[in-house]
Structures are given as C-alpha cells and as structure tokens.
Amino acid sequence: MQPIISVKDVSKTYKSGLQALKPINLDIMQGEIFALLGPNGAGKTTLINIICGIVTPSSGTITADGHDTQRDYKQARKKIGLVPQELHTDAFERVIDTVTFSRGLFGFPANPGHIEKVLRDLSLWDKKDEKIMALSGGMKRRVMIAKALSHEPKILFLDEPSAGVDVELRRDMWEMVRALRGQGVTIILTTHYIEEAEEMADRVGVINQGELIVVEEKKALMRRMGKKKLTLDLPAPIAALPEGLNGFNLDLCSEGRQIVYSFDAQAEDTGIPALLKRLTELHVDFKDLHTDQSSLEDIFVSLVHSK
Template sequence: MTALASRNPMNDQVTTATHAVSIRGISKTYKNGFQALKAVDLDIRRGEIFALLGPNGAGKTTLISIICGIVQPSSGTVMADGHDVLRDYRATRSRIGLVPQELSTDAFETVWAAVRFSRGLFGRPRNDQHIEKVLRALSLWEKKDAKIMTLSGGMKRRVLIAKALAHEPSILFLDEPTAGVDVELRHDMWQMVRGLRDTGVTVILTTHYIDEAEEMADRVGVITRGELILVEEKDVLMRKLGKKQLSISLQSPLQALPEGLDGYALELADNGATLTYTFDAQSEDTGIAALLRKLGERGVDFKDLHTLESSLEDIFVNLMRSTP
C-alpha cells in the first residue's frame, strides 16, 4: 500500500490555483533495493516551461512516470491539475500528455488513424479539425496517410508528440523529445512548445541538450542520485551561478603576470598573448575599468577586448562536479 501524507484542504485550493503539478515527499525504491527518488518536493506552475536536468540514472524518468501514473511511488503524494494521481487516476491522466523517450508507435497504422485513436482513448469526442491542426503544426499533414513504419525516426518522434497532444492536455511531459532528431526538427519543436505555453499549457521537459533548456525553459530543476538539488528561475540561476570572462588581447606577450594584481582572477593564455579575467556574472562592480587602468600603469597595452558569459551547460557541469 502506498503511503499518503495528510493534507490541508485549504492548501490544496491554493495549489490548484497556482500549480499545475504539486509533489510532496515522493520517494521510490524498487524491489532490488535501488532508491531512484528520495523525498522529492516540487511545485510546477501553470503555464510555464519547466526543464528537469540531470545525468543518466538521476531519477528524471522515474519522477515523470510517477506523475503520469505509470509508476507507483513508495511514499508521498502528487497532485496534477488539482487531482491526486493515485486516487483520481482517470481524471489526472486525461489532463496529461506524455511523449516518452522510446519510439513505440503503431507501425501498421497511418499517422491520421493513430493520432485520432489516441484522442479517443481519453474519451474525447471526435474533432478532426483539432487533429489536423496538430499534424500541420508538426509538419505531419502531408504524411497523414502514410504508414508509421515507413517514416523516418524524426517523423516518428513527431507522431509521438501528435498523439500526446491529440486529447488537448493541460500538462505536457516531454521526455528527451529531441533525442536523435535533426537540428531543424529541434527548432520546430521549440517553436511548437513555446506556442503551447502561450495557450496556457504547462510543459515539463527532460533533456540532455542543455542549450534546449537554456533556449526554452522558464525555470530549471536539477536532479542527481534521486535528489532534487536545485530549482530556480533560469535567468536568476544564470546570474547567481554564472561567470563572465574578459579576454584581453595584448599588444606584446607577457612572460608573467604583472605585480600588484593579486586581487584579480587573472590567467595568461596563448603563450602570454592573452590575459583572461574571470568574475561573477551577477557582480555589478566587476572592476574592469580599474583593472585596465592598472594594466596601463604597468605598461601593458591591449588591442582587443572580448567578454564571454557562462552558458547553462557550464553551470550544470559545475553543479554536477560539486555534488558529492
């Protein structure tokens, strides 16, 4: 029997109003003793794009499977669109669209038949206009009469997304949605996901492509070894944990760093032809002007300046390295 935590009904009303998904104390231990999730708490807001990042085996797919009702948690509760995923499974599942990692499709069906059938599975009335809209948005309209077995891998991935959208869900899970697809399709999907967000659909995605999360996400969560170690607004995260680097191309190479600059994080590169200065991205007073003045006082002339800023991938890699 799954343990269910008691809840305050007033808190449920607040959660229903502001959060598409509310997770409390979710843990999952499999029969072999492996603990995939450890007391995860997470609220996902209505109408946002939330990116869940983590290495392989971190617990991303297990967490999504629990929210979708595919896997039962060992403990904890999940509310999706105001419904408990265990006690009100049918209502919850009808509000969720899931695009899994695996390319499991109805090989002998046509694209049109598979997507329309998927809508019917959730008890939704026939709506060919909506199915057409979805297929056109995913550039599948010209393939609507093709057998799925004849499609490329990228096209099959589009079919999975079309099936997930067929019943007009309010919450959409994308589990590695662009794995193995070409760059053009990735950008098409990004555009489609933004359009869904603009209509009020809540989108939760897991991805190995950090630039995908950086491009689309409103907020980012990082999970590792079954624990959610960070949840933050993407822009705030990049300001807090990001670094900037000033690259100074010198007129003449230096053999060593000038004296009296110990307070600056400076390094020589390119055989002394480039001086790099690393500082916090969120710092308002970076001291760049003072540094350049001190370099000038020491007879160090430069010919070019170039600034680089940490990407979300840089931040993610540093987080993984710093997590014990």
C-alpha cells in the same frame, strides 16, 4: 495561484534496494515552461513516469490539475500528454489512425479538425496515410508528439524530445512549444541540449543522484551563480603573467595571446577598473577586450560536480 502539478514527498526505492528518488517536493505553475536537468541516471525519467502514473512511487502524493494521480488516475492522466524518450509506435498503423486512436484512448470524442491541425503543425499532414514503419526516425518522433497532443492536454511532458532529431524538427518543435505555452499549456521538458533549456525555460530544476538539488527561476539562477569573464586580446603572445598582476583572478590563454579575468556576475565592484589601471602601470598593452557570462550549461556542470 495554485500549482497545476504538486509533488509532495515523493520517493522511489526499487525491490533491489536501489533508491532512484529521494523525497522530492516540487510545484509547477500553470503556463510555465519548466526544464528538468540532470545527468544520465539522475532520476529525471523516473520522476516524470511517477507524475504520469506509469511508475508507482514508494511514498508521497502527486496532483495534476487538482486530481490525485493515484486515487483519481484516469482524470489526472487525461490532463497530461507525454512524449517519452523511446519511440513506441504502432508500426503497421497509418499515422492518422494512431493519432486518432490516442485521442479516443483518453475518452475524448472524435475531432477530425483538431487532429488535422496537430498533424499540419508537425508537418505530418502529407504523411497521414503512410504506415509508421515507413517513416524516418525524425518523422516517428513527430508522430509521438502528435499522439501526446491528440487529447488537448493541459500539461505536456517532453522527455528528451530533441534526441536524434534533425535541426528542422527541433525548430518546429520549439515553435510549437511557444504556441502551446501561449494557450496556457504547461510544458515540462528534460533535455541534454541545455542551450535549449536556457532559451526556452522559465524555471529550472536540477536533479542529481535522485535528489532535487535546486529549483529556481532561470534568470535568477544565472544571476546568482553566473560568472563573468573579461578577455583581453594581446598584440603579441607573452610567456607568463607579469608579477604585478598576482592579486587578480587571471588566466593566460590561447598560447599567451589572451589574458582572461574571471569575476562574480553580481559583484558591485567587478575589479575591472583596478585591473585596467594596473595593466597601464605595468605597460601591458591589449588590442581588444570583451566580456562573456556563464551559460546555463556552465552552471549545471558546477552544480552537478559540487555534489
């Protein structure tokens, strides 16, 4: 399958000498949800803006649905919908007018039925005749999403779409994302809510200091880098771990009420049977036990801090 977005050796250095992006190579496949994660200033928005043709790269090429984003900008941009971080709206325009205008801006003929569907899907239909300046911040964010979807793009960029929005909009937005993916739309998102990426994404890319340090299928990444923890709840607190447990990777937590054992999520021999046997030999009782696995956020933090 040919990638719907192909980024080849793309870098960005500003006149000041700041290198915002080191050479990046990335293929994104049609119909996938790709999460681009990274700390503030890592280069996420710069990369998105380059792919969307808003920022000119210092080197490299990008194609979107087969169109070179520099040589064939208009055709490439028609394929892309962008919801930026910042709210840029026409304050004195009516909601329906600005969304309709966005569709025409890309050269598409009027389609009132599609505009109505988009506004209804985003719970904006009852606000269609209101001026944007009268809307709440969450409603303005909905308008930005509606504008991005007005021309039926095959590729949708969501740059921090959950920033400053309420729980209801976040839920509606992710339902819409799933529906779009079902229609074959490719979704690329950045988010500080990494649990959303963990729930939604098919693949994950982590960018740090302008460098793409990992691109991997989400489940494979979590299996490869994930850690598991076995937590033993003790019937009474203890002051220190018994000396006979020194060979295990243990921590004493919750003011001595829990023993936590960390181990590799992929390990065939987890060490748990040996640990439980040793606890029995040392007459260390526990009243309950449970296991937890690293979240995507845990893995993201470890990747960024290891650079």
